[in-house]
Amino acid sequence: MRLGPVELATFYQPHEGIGRFVVKGRVEFVRESDKQRVRFTQAFLEKVVAWCSEKGSMTYGDFFRKQLGQAPEGTERVPHLMARATYLYNPLGLPGLPELGGMPIKFNAQGQPEMSAPSLLNVWQGVIDDRFYIISLDATGSDDFEIMPD
DSSP states (O other): OOOOOOOGGGTOOOOEEETTEEEESOOEEEOTTTOOEEEEOHHHHHHHHHHHHHHOOEEHHHHHHHHHSSOOTTGGGOHHHHTSEEEEEOTTOOOOHHHHOSOOEEEOTTSOEEESSOOTTSEEEEEETTEEEEEEGGGOOGGGEEEOOO
Protein backbone atom coordinates (compact mmCIF):
# COMPACT_ATOMS: atom_id res chain seq x y z
CA MET A 1 0.00 0.00 0.00
CA ARG A 2 1.26 3.46 -0.90
CA LEU A 3 0.21 6.66 0.82
CA GLY A 4 0.31 10.11 -0.71
CA PRO A 5 2.18 13.03 0.79
CA VAL A 6 1.32 13.82 4.39
CA GLU A 7 0.80 17.44 5.42
CA LEU A 8 2.05 17.42 9.01
CA ALA A 9 0.83 20.96 9.74
CA THR A 10 -2.69 19.55 9.57
CA PHE A 11 -1.91 17.36 12.57
CA TYR A 12 0.80 19.32 14.35
CA GLN A 13 1.33 23.03 14.74
CA PRO A 14 4.82 23.47 16.15
CA HIS A 15 5.78 26.41 18.33
CA GLU A 16 7.14 29.34 16.40
CA GLY A 17 9.54 32.03 17.49
CA ILE A 18 8.54 35.62 16.82
CA GLY A 19 11.37 37.71 18.17
CA ARG A 20 11.79 36.86 21.84
CA PHE A 21 8.35 35.18 22.04
CA VAL A 22 7.43 31.53 21.60
CA VAL A 23 3.98 31.30 20.04
CA LYS A 24 1.78 28.23 19.62
CA GLY A 25 -1.31 28.41 17.49
CA ARG A 26 -1.94 29.45 13.92
CA VAL A 27 0.37 32.44 13.56
CA GLU A 28 0.03 33.04 9.82
CA PHE A 29 -2.99 34.66 8.22
CA VAL A 30 -3.93 35.55 4.67
CA ARG A 31 -4.85 39.22 4.72
CA GLU A 32 -8.10 39.75 2.81
CA SER A 33 -7.20 43.16 1.41
CA ASP A 34 -4.14 42.04 -0.58
CA LYS A 35 -4.01 38.23 -0.15
CA GLN A 36 -0.57 38.49 1.51
CA ARG A 37 0.54 35.91 4.09
CA VAL A 38 1.15 37.80 7.34
CA ARG A 39 1.86 37.15 11.01
CA PHE A 40 2.02 39.24 14.19
CA THR A 41 5.14 41.38 14.67
CA GLN A 42 7.32 41.14 17.75
CA ALA A 43 6.44 44.76 18.59
CA PHE A 44 2.72 43.89 18.50
CA LEU A 45 3.21 40.86 20.74
CA GLU A 46 5.13 43.04 23.20
CA LYS A 47 2.18 45.47 23.21
CA VAL A 48 -0.30 42.59 23.74
CA VAL A 49 1.66 41.02 26.60
CA ALA A 50 2.18 44.37 28.36
CA TRP A 51 -1.48 45.42 28.01
CA CYS A 52 -2.79 42.05 29.17
CA SER A 53 -0.34 41.89 32.10
CA GLU A 54 -1.70 45.22 33.30
CA LYS A 55 -5.36 44.19 32.88
CA GLY A 56 -4.98 40.68 34.34
CA SER A 57 -6.57 37.41 33.32
CA MET A 58 -10.09 36.02 33.26
CA THR A 59 -11.27 32.45 32.92
CA TYR A 60 -11.92 30.96 29.50
CA GLY A 61 -15.55 30.54 30.55
CA ASP A 62 -15.76 34.26 31.39
CA PHE A 63 -14.41 35.06 27.92
CA PHE A 64 -17.14 32.97 26.27
CA ARG A 65 -19.78 34.72 28.35
CA LYS A 66 -18.36 38.08 27.24
CA GLN A 67 -18.05 36.99 23.57
CA LEU A 68 -21.24 34.95 23.14
CA GLY A 69 -23.36 35.67 26.20
CA GLN A 70 -22.95 32.10 27.45
CA ALA A 71 -20.48 29.24 27.44
CA PRO A 72 -20.90 26.89 24.47
CA GLU A 73 -23.01 23.81 25.02
CA GLY A 74 -21.04 20.89 26.42
CA THR A 75 -18.35 22.96 28.11
CA GLU A 76 -19.63 21.88 31.51
CA ARG A 77 -17.92 18.55 30.73
CA VAL A 78 -14.50 20.27 30.59
CA PRO A 79 -14.41 22.48 33.70
CA HIS A 80 -10.59 22.49 33.74
CA LEU A 81 -10.63 24.13 30.29
CA MET A 82 -13.26 26.70 31.27
CA ALA A 83 -11.22 27.61 34.38
CA ARG A 84 -8.07 28.20 32.29
CA ALA A 85 -6.41 31.59 32.86
CA THR A 86 -7.07 33.62 29.71
CA TYR A 87 -5.59 36.97 28.72
CA LEU A 88 -7.93 38.97 26.47
CA TYR A 89 -6.41 41.72 24.31
CA ASN A 90 -9.31 44.09 23.71
CA PRO A 91 -7.90 47.63 24.08
CA LEU A 92 -10.82 49.20 22.21
CA GLY A 93 -13.37 47.58 24.53
CA LEU A 94 -15.12 45.96 21.58
CA PRO A 95 -18.50 44.37 22.30
CA GLY A 96 -19.47 40.74 22.29
CA LEU A 97 -22.61 39.28 20.76
CA PRO A 98 -24.94 40.25 23.63
CA GLU A 99 -23.96 43.92 23.29
CA LEU A 100 -24.22 44.00 19.48
CA GLY A 101 -27.91 43.18 19.41
CA GLY A 102 -29.76 42.15 16.27
CA MET A 103 -27.95 40.30 13.52
CA PRO A 104 -24.22 41.18 13.61
CA ILE A 105 -23.52 39.51 10.26
CA LYS A 106 -24.65 41.15 7.03
CA PHE A 107 -24.21 39.96 3.45
CA ASN A 108 -22.52 42.16 0.84
CA ALA A 109 -23.53 42.51 -2.83
CA GLN A 110 -21.53 39.37 -3.70
CA GLY A 111 -23.38 37.37 -1.05
CA GLN A 112 -20.32 37.15 1.23
CA PRO A 113 -20.84 37.49 5.00
CA GLU A 114 -19.43 40.61 6.68
CA MET A 115 -19.54 41.78 10.27
CA SER A 116 -21.76 44.84 10.72
CA ALA A 117 -19.42 46.28 13.38
CA PRO A 118 -16.04 45.50 14.98
CA SER A 119 -16.53 43.02 17.82
CA LEU A 120 -15.13 40.17 19.88
CA LEU A 121 -16.42 37.65 17.35
CA ASN A 122 -13.23 37.91 15.26
CA VAL A 123 -10.40 36.68 17.50
CA TRP A 124 -7.11 34.80 17.50
CA GLN A 125 -6.55 32.23 20.25
CA GLY A 126 -3.15 30.82 21.07
CA VAL A 127 -0.31 30.52 23.54
CA ILE A 128 2.41 33.12 23.94
CA ASP A 129 5.25 32.12 26.27
CA ASP A 130 3.11 29.46 27.99
CA ARG A 131 0.14 31.80 28.64
CA PHE A 132 -3.18 31.54 26.81
CA TYR A 133 -4.15 34.71 24.94
CA ILE A 134 -7.15 35.80 22.93
CA ILE A 135 -6.53 38.76 20.63
CA SER A 136 -9.37 40.79 19.17
CA LEU A 137 -8.37 40.98 15.51
CA ASP A 138 -10.73 43.92 15.00
CA ALA A 139 -8.43 45.86 17.38
CA THR A 140 -5.35 45.35 15.18
CA GLY A 141 -3.88 47.54 12.47
CA SER A 142 -1.67 46.91 9.46
CA ASP A 143 1.46 47.79 11.50
CA ASP A 144 0.72 44.85 13.82
CA PHE A 145 1.52 42.34 11.05
CA GLU A 146 4.56 41.52 8.96
CA ILE A 147 4.49 39.99 5.51
CA MET A 148 5.81 36.43 5.38
CA PRO A 149 8.35 35.54 2.69
CA ASP A 150 7.28 33.04 0.05
